[in-house]
Amino acid sequence: RKEVEQDPGPFNVPEGATVAFNCTYSNSASQSFFWYRQDCRKEPKLLMSVYSSGNEDGRFTAQLNRASQYISLLIRDSKLSDSATYLCVVIVEKSSGDKLTFGTGTRLAVRP
């Protein structure tokens, strides 16, 4: 089983739709979680951290479910500009240095 797994998609949705992605992780010792956004042929950029209590940033909501070992990203009122690949990142903190593991990404395509 991969350490971090994401549905590659693509998710094709119309503008205005609500869409959700999940990311599962296998290491129960994972402590920090992030969502990054990557546009085609560009570098990944931090979208938002994921906190245990869940957090919201405008149209984006991130949640963590430790019992089932997954994080989710919900996008409401999708815009054309939301079209990108969304990468989840899971961090295991170690005394020798944190281990960051990236998911392979979920591609979102928002159509007019």
Next chain:
Amino acid sequence: DADVTQTPRNRITKTGKRIMLECSQTKGHDRMYWYRQDPGLGLRLIYYSFDVKDINKGEISDGYSVSRQAQAKFSLSLESAIPNQTALYFCATSDWLAGRETQYFGPGTRLLVL
């Protein structure tokens, strides 16, 4: 100006050639990383450095070497390039944001090995 820069941005080389990819940062971060990204495989860590005197292998370091010339510079070398090293390479730095390590990526270098 970009905080993390990579040169070259694109490179075509032949099997067996030595090639160096360079990364510079103006963010003042101690930690720097090299990743490669392949379709369907996501980002995989090649090497990382927590400061100038600290170099560590990542999950796929075979065939690569690195040099941390200064806090701001971290170079990745392919001593003898092979076609399966064709990929998109990213340099990154990291910092602590709200108690969490956050990564900042360079624009990437597209490498094609023929």
